[in-house]
Amino acid sequence: MVIMKTIQIVKKKTMEQEQDERKDKGVIIMKAGKVMRVDGLHDVFIVRSENNDNILYTVENDTCTCPDFQRRQYYCKHMYATKYYIALCEESV
Numbered sequence: 001m002v003i004m005k006t007i008q009i010v011k012k013k014t015m016e017q018e019q020d021e022r023k024d025k026g027v028i029i030m031k032a033g034k035v036m037r038v039d040g041l042h043d044v045f046i047v048r049s050e051n052n053d054n055i056l057y058t059v060e061n062d063t064c065t066c067p068d069f070q071r072r073q074y075y076c077k078h079m080y081a082t083k084y085y086i087a088l089c090e091e092s093v
């Protein structure tokens with residue numbers, strides 16, 4: 001029982017760490033200028049892949065077209081990058 005509990009805690013921590021990593025990568029992606037707002041569409045963003053500039057993902061209405069989001073249906077680094085991008089834009093207005 002004690003071992004089971006320990007494993008659960010470790011697993012939970014890892015998932016939170018993974019999510020923190022997505023946030024960190026979101027900042028990196030945003031700072032690298034990889035987030036672009038689609039002209040005329042306020043809530044649609046194109047985000048370049050962190051590792052491959054030839055790959056583009058679409059972030060729209062809290063969804064993303066990347067494999068990470070498709071698999072988990074939860075905030076990916078591109079969505080964080082978009083969030084930070086919006087926050088930055090609103091700050092500078």
Ligand SMILES: [Zn+2]
Pocket residue numbers: 057064065066067068069076077078079
């Ligand atoms: Zn994504």
